[in-house]
Amino acid sequence: MSTAVPLTHHEILELVAPFSRSGRRVDLAASDRIARRLRFKPLQHAPEAPLDQTLHEELELESFAADDHRVTRRLRGDDGLEAVLVADGPDVGELAQRIAAVPLARHFLAGEGWRAVLSHRARLSGDGVATVILTEARARVAGLDLKLKVSGVAGINADLELMPRAGQTISLPDDLLAVLGWPWTCIARLREGWGGALRLKGDGAERTRDAEHKLVQTLDHLARTLAGTPREFHERMARERWRVTLRRAVPMLVSVALIAGAAMVPLVELSQNSVWRMLVFHSPAFLLMLFFCLGEMPRLEFPPLPRLARAGSWEPQAPAAPSA
Template sequence: MNYAQLLTGPADTDATPIHPLTHHEILSLVQPFTRRGYQVDLAATDRIARRLMFKPVMHDEAGQGGIDATELLQLDSSRPGQHVLIRNLTLANGLAATLETQGDDIDRLLQRIQTVLPQQQFRTVEGTVIALSYRLTASKTPQVGDATVQRVLLRGEAEVAGFRVVLRGAQVRGYPAEIDITPRTQGVPLPEDLLAVIGWAWSPLRKSKAGFTGKVQVRGQEPERSPRVEAALERTVAHLARTLTRPPAAYYETLRGARWKVTFRRAIPALFFGGLIAGAASLTLIDVPQDSIFNLLLMGAPPLLMFGAFGMRETPSLEIPPLPRRWKATWLPEPEAAPSQMEAQTT
């Protein structure tokens, strides 16, 4: 294999032409679903893209330990011998959670999806519902030899006091999960240390096009990583539910110490490099022998420091963090004006 093939992949990969779904193929694909009571929706099915859609199934089980949600199944057979089955669950308030898995056996994929109950994808924290989206993967255990199903968290979403909070799980090992906070009303300000006060794993907020974005570092690998990310999401939602439903003055008073700790933490990279510069300047006042081991260490320290800094996945930002002053702006929704006041303003 030459260099071009390494970049583009083998020439015979997915070379088999994909034709639109025929009527006989649809009949063979829907058999496992028909046996379990699902009905194909031919009007919503995309035959050219080889995507089967099924009619919605209503879950009315809130009083029986379940949830009230609308279930939609989607089967994607665009690749030869491979199928992707996706279950979409939508609550009445629009909050949605997905569950996806892929493989070559449709019957086994459907069994894998049905092992996760709909209520397992929704949790309530501080009165706020969190929707969890997963990917189901099969892995063989060397002790038993059978395939076990693992749930990998892809996304978590919640609506907190007029803000849409979305966590996207990291798909690459060692990288943090990203948290997007989008206000329902554009232009609503939030303090930079809103998430960082939770703990060292949470980063300060940065402004984005839609709102704000932050990160949370969760160590480990699957299957232990996803439960840790879920726990971090629950802590985040609980903190936001307690904070964004109260005036900003309460945030300043109750978390004053935590905000000062965040300020010091953000200043550590600048203090570190400032100390290196001060130390290098002070060496000019000391006479170091040329044949000393200390001189050799000084000559090799700069490239080692550069290698360590650029080798980090998350390069620390050199900044002078602002002091945790009292937050004057408000994130609470403005009260609607009374009809009498509106009429007085118009007259």
Template sequence: MTPMTHHEILRLVAPFTRRGLRLDPAASDRQRRRLVFAPHPPAADPHSTDAGEPVAGDAVADRADGVAPFANVAAGRITVVLDAPAPEAGEAAPWRLTRVLDDPAGVTARLEAEGRDLDALLDRLAAVAPERHIRTGPGWVIATSWRLDSSGGGSDALVLTGGVARLGDVVLTLKMPALRRYLADLEITTVDGSRLDLTEDLLAVLGTDWSTLRRYGTKWVGTLKPHGREPGRSRAAEAALTTSADHLARTLAEPPSRFHARLYRARWGVVLRRAVPLLVSLVLLVGSLFVSKLDLDQNSGLWVVMFHAPPLMLVVFFCLREIPRIEIPPLPRISATATWRPTDVPGAPAASDMSRG
């Protein structure tokens, strides 16, 4: 990759400075052709005698050329990242702009856009208020990341790329796939990397769009099924993230026994859903035992259907969005532990006994 020259950098900073942004040389990387911009610090009161307050002569007040500030810094720490690919075969590659919002609650949101006009790109980013990324609720804060998509030919559409929900020291992360038919990933971790003893059906009780959870080290991983086309698909995924965060905040604030009592029927519904692949396999196995006993003409339609059933079922199997797991699902059990955290108290029930049921 060809490093950016000083002349290239000087040519690119003008649209940013007109919007109250300045280059951060320490955070930028010329080798990777990446420039980082941050809003000017607030201007000092000319009548103030506080020498420690930063002074910016052309700070974020309305500028002489009439261009307003780029973003409201009160919403959190905002930076703008410009990725400038090197031109290939004389043709300029599109710019990629990313607005990064670090909220005081400990979550980060991003807004991405691509294009060949920097002024237009900055206007597109500024048109989306930083507050659009952050939502709060009882016990949780959510930051959503988006991509501006203008492929429809009209105004920009917001496409969800991911989201993070902070529930105290617990973090719920949503990673949206680039392809429509793929599943989104859900991940539950803690800020300090400590372990949580959750149940596999913790999110699956919310409905068929949520899968069961699997433990990988200190992480719990599951999937979410986004439905529809954009922009409805992103709105549905954002609503599902909010539902998940609200459910987790309430559940983790209660003892595990309360989760079982409150969602007893939903937990049994998850058991039945998980048992469907096993039941289908058993039905096919029993049915195959009786096929040989049937006296069918090989030219009959029923024989043709039965003969081609195995390859057709394999095709259906691999066309599913999620490959079914053939398993014996554990029955839901009430837990005697008082918390979702591991317990090392002698004589206390093992937390692993609860993690599957």
């Protein structure tokens, strides 16, 4: 059972004061004093590049304790895509400044054939400097809904999902994104779409810049590729597809080489103090360390060879009707 004390009238006045000075008005009817949650009257913003849509803004303040607050700003365009900005800390006035310092346009990206919204956390770094950290991105491109979930922990891959939009049917090769390079993994079929991962470098603001840069690369590639045919994708990316195949074969080749090497150890005379003997006996531990450094468990597989797709579109081909 919750032990939170409902907000008093005096507490509400203190909490909303920094926002009232900037023209915001609290919406008491939509607020929940028992849950210590205050909502402000929504605002409408005129179309602004790069989204060029009317933006609907909602602001919420949660007060968990006297020195523990969270402010959430939600921006939603006419297309339904929503960007979220979160800031938490002990000082409501500082949180209001931190939220206001992030321009609305910071949440939106657009390119030829795609548009994306970015959700962030506005936080203070160790030296007291406010930084904007990407937490999630959503985009629409060529009949697909893309979702990128970014972990705040350095070294952890970002999760990427591709979902066909309602009424859309599409068939994608598993190396569709991996052809862009090592940071992109192959995509795997999910129940309703495809899932993959994106390797990011750095931490904090550097990690955010890297994620947003690679997101743009991903969306540009998807827009260009899905606007064409599977055959055009194969012809344009034939060399990159073979590189992906070789990359996927590395774990299996390493495993075969280790098994062959282990079988040959008894045939080789090694001294008791030999470095090679030490490496052989400790190779399992070295492999485990390597796997942890990669951030993911390698897949042992015989990768399929890239084939020339003759389909004229990305939609699944219906089976031919039997002849009478």
